[in-house]
Amino acid sequence: MNVDTKTTTFQMNTDDRSDDYALVVEDMNFYYGNFRAVKNVSMKIEKKKITAIIGPSGCGKSTVLRTFNRMNDFIPGTRVEGKIIFHNQNIYDPRIDPVQVRRSIGMVFQRPNPFPKSIYDNVAWGARINGFNGNMDDLVEESLQKAALWDEVKNDLRKSALSLSGGQQQRLCIARALAVEPEVILMDEPCSALDPIATLKVEELMRELSKNYTIIIVTHNMQEAASASDRTAFFTMDEDRAGMMVEYGFTDQIFTTPRDKRTEDYITGRFG
Amino acid sequence: MKTNTTLHPVDQPLEMRHLTARVWKSFFFLSTIIAITALTALLLSIINQSFGYVVIENKVQPAAVAPQPLETLPPESLIEILRSSLNRNRIRAIERQGLLVERSQAELFALVMENIIRPEVVASYNLDQSLFNRRSIEAAAAEKYPHGALEFRSWLNRGFLLNAMNSKPELTGVRGALIGSLLLILITIAFALPAGVGAAIYLEEYADTSTRINRVIQANIDNLAGVPSIVYGILGLAIFVRGMEAVTSGAVFGVTDSNGRTVLSAGLTMALLILPIIIINAQEAIRAVPKSLRDASYGLGGTKWQTIWNHVLPYALPGILTGTILAISRAIGETAPLIVVGASTLLTQDPSGPFSKFTALPVQIYNWTSRPQAEYRHIAAAAILVLLATLLSMNAIAVILRNRFSRKSL
Numbered sequence: 001m002n003v004d005t006k007t008t009t010f011q012m013n014t015d016d017r018s019d020d021y022a023l024v025v026e027d028m029n030f031y032y033g034n035f036r037a038v039k040n041v042s043m044k045i046e047k048k049k050i051t052a053i054i055g056p057s058g059c060g061k062s063t064v065l066r067t068f069n070r071m072n073d074f075i076p077g078t079r080v081e082g083k084i085i086f087h088n089q090n091i092y093d094p095r096i097d098p099v100q101v102r103r104s105i106g107m108v109f110q111r112p113n114p115f116p117k118s119i120y121d122n123v124a125w126g127a128r129i130n131g132f133n134g135n136m137d138d139l140v141e142e143s144l145q146k147a148a149l150w151d152e153v154k155n156d157l158r159k160s161a162l163s164l165s166g167g168q169q170q171r172l173c174i175a176r177a178l179a180v181e182p183e184v185i186l187m188d189e190p191c192s193a194l195d196p197i198a199t200l201k202v203e204e205l206m207r208e209l210s211k212n213y214t215i216i217i218v219t220h221n222m223q224e225a226a227s228a229s230d231r232t233a234f235f236t237m238d239e240d241r242a243g244m245m246v247e248y249g250f251t252d253q254i255f256t257t258p259r260d261k262r263t264e265d266y267i268t269g270r271f272g
Numbered sequence: 273m274k275t276n277t278t279l280h281p282v283d284q285p286l287e288m289r290h291l292t293a294r295v296w297k298s299f300f301f302l303s304t305i306i307a308i309t310a311l312t313a314l315l316l317s318i319i320n321q322s323f324g325y326v327v328i329e330n331k332v333q334p335a336a337v338a339p340q341p342l343e344t345l346p347p348e349s350l351i352e353i354l355r356s357s358l359n360r361n362r363i364r365a366i367e368r369q370g371l372l373v374e375r376s377q378a379e380l381f382a383l384v385m386e387n388i389i390r391p392e393v394v395a396s397y398n399l400d401q402s403l404f405n406r407r408s409i410e411a412a413a414a415e416k417y418p419h420g421a422l423e424f425r426s427w428l429n430r431g432f433l434l435n436a437m438n439s440k441p442e443l444t445g446v447r448g449a450l451i452g453s454l455l456l457i458l459i460t461i462a463f464a465l466p467a468g469v470g471a472a473i474y475l476e477e478y479a480d481t482s483t484r485i486n487r488v489i490q491a492n493i494d495n496l497a498g499v500p501s502i503v504y505g506i507l508g509l510a511i512f513v514r515g516m517e518a519v520t521s522g523a524v525f526g527v528t529d530s531n532g533r534t535v536l537s538a539g540l541t542m543a544l545l546i547l548p549i550i551i552i553n554a555q556e557a558i559r560a561v562p563k564s565l566r567d568a569s570y571g572l573g574g575t576k577w578q579t580i581w582n583h584v585l586p587y588a589l590p591g592i593l594t595g596t597i598l599a600i601s602r603a604i605g606e607t608a609p610l611i612v613v614g615a616s617t618l619l620t621q622d623p624s625g626p627f628s629k630f631t632a633l634p635v636q637i638y639n640w641t642s643r644p645q646a647e648y649r650h651i652a653a654a655a656i657l658v659l660l661a662t663l664l665s666m667n668a669i670a671v672i673l674r675n676r677f678s679r680k681s682l
Contacts, residue, residue, distance in 0.1 A: 103573030113564035126572030
């Protein structure tokens with residue numbers, strides 16, 4: 001099946017009003033030195049929806065996610081071609097300060113990585129450096145409420161964040177990201193280091209947050225993508241080991257009637 | 273060990289493998305024993321020389337000067353004794369450092385002892401002899417020095433710690449050298465720590481390690497840590513003592529009675545010496561900061577500087593302090609560069625600031641060990657104990673600081 005050209009320019013079956021999109025990726029290529037790690041990705045991320053990116057290991061899912069808030073800038077020798085449009089501006093425009101991008105597009109990482117500080121300071125730090133000058137106590141409480149962590153930690157705000165359990169730490173990281181009031185939250189396998197109960201809590205939280213935030217999640221867990229997301233993008237790699245997007249659409253459609261053979265193989269566990 | 277039961281053909285060479293393990297284990301154990309033995313021997317030999325019997329003879333018997341014990345006399349009587357027994361030139365020389373009438377009773381008593389009674393150690397024994405051969409020491413002392421008093425002396429005593437330097441080993445002290453060493457370390461750290469940590473931050477966070485020039489700089493720093501300290505001494509002599517004499521002598525700050533051989537010169541030289549150690553350790557500590565911590569900071573919209581200042585440095589601080597402990601230990605024991613930079617051999621006035629002449633404990637020890645008289649051996653040993661105690665307490669302070677910081681960051 002010749003999918004190469006078709007899938008990379010695949011358009012979703014929704015109205016093409018840019019207002020509905022939080023991010024528009026246009027023909028994005030990503031290079032580590034001379035190696036093209038991701039090729040020809042074009043996708044439109046809808047506002048206030050959960051978009052899942054799935055695919056086998058090494059297909060560039062995390063790399064793609066990290067291009068959305070320029071986290072790859074810190075890896076020497078990397079390069080992005082193409083455009084990622086956020087608020088009608090290409091975030092890779094040289095006039096754009098990446099700090100500004102990361103402030104509006106927050107990120108939650110694979111392993112919970114709270115700062116080795118108190119719970120309070122973890123939440124407050126991001127807001128403080130971004131010039132927040134309202135009532136910090138209120139902001140901390142509000143953020144922890146949104147992350148469904150407040151009831152568990154309200155009496156221990158001065159305790160070290162590292163004393164929390166893994167699931168609590170991950171929700172703290174989400175609260176921390178919420179405190180700077182981003183529009184988009186990128187989640188890089190947020191539940192892969194958590195036990196099933198903690199995973200469930202984070203997934204419920206994601207669903208709740210999607211009322212107000214655009215969430216893009218990379219996951220290995222097919223069930224998670226199927227149950228928690230609205231849209232799903234399936235990535236794989238071609239014979240040059242460059243990651244590419246095979247199929248992108250409504251989650252139901254991807255999981256029930258995938259258009260591409262490779263998607264079907266992957267979601268039914270026949271991959272490789 | 274189940275050597276006789278053969279579970280599987282693979283188990284056959286197992287005995288040999290266990291044997292190899294045992295051989296290595298005993299080798300490692302032996303190495304540890306050698307190290308501990310060497311350290312114990314060092315410590316014992318120093319302690320052995322720091323304590324022991326001495327025979328003291330007075331040049332003039334106190335009874336011939338005054339009927340009462342001298343230490344109970346009032347200041348006036350002591351002044352009278354001094355004036356009647358010493359010639360005018362000697363009195364004038366003493367008064368040049370302070371009029372007699374203005375001196376305290378204790379000071380006057382010390383002057384009487386030093387100038388008139390003149391007790392002298394005529395024989396000294398090590399601790400081992402003093403403990404195990406007491407009889408024969410007593411016999412020998414009574415026979416050879418009939419007027420001498422045999423007493424047990426700790427060469428490391430209060431006077432030794434508090435007295436200024438003196439040409440007589442019985443009366444000398446390490447106060448000047450101790451103050452010199454502390455001042456020196458203070459200046460060294462004040463310059464080397466900010467410069468070293470700054471360089472480490474630049475090299476780790478900002479410098480592009482793929483460029484040739486930065487790789488050359490890095491290789492140079494790594495190698496500088498191994499340059500012999502005497503070379504730094506020569507460098508310090510050329511740059512700080514000679515080249516920057518106007519600054520290091522304090523001339524530009526209005527200090528007139530000094531040359532470039534000051535505490536400041538020595539401290540700067542020492543700072544150069546430990547700079548590579550601090551840089552390398554700080555780099556190591558910064559490199560050990562997990563990437564996830566930086567990610568977290570950047571992900572919230574932190575700038576590079578906010579990330580470094582708020583997260584990287586606090587996390588690396590315990591490691592940086594460990595490196596600083598190592599560096600201090602190195603600096604406090606260094607002798608060669610100080611001698612080259614111009615430490616004073618006999619310093620009767622304490623160093624009082626960055627522009628003072630100076631000496632330091634290791635220099636003092638070096639000077640004393642090179643004297644032929646037995647008494648100098650004892651005071652050198654006592655000074656080594658003082659040096660070790662200083663080193664240990666400075667390290668303790670640094671360790672406490674480090675522990676506090678690492679607990680705070682958790």
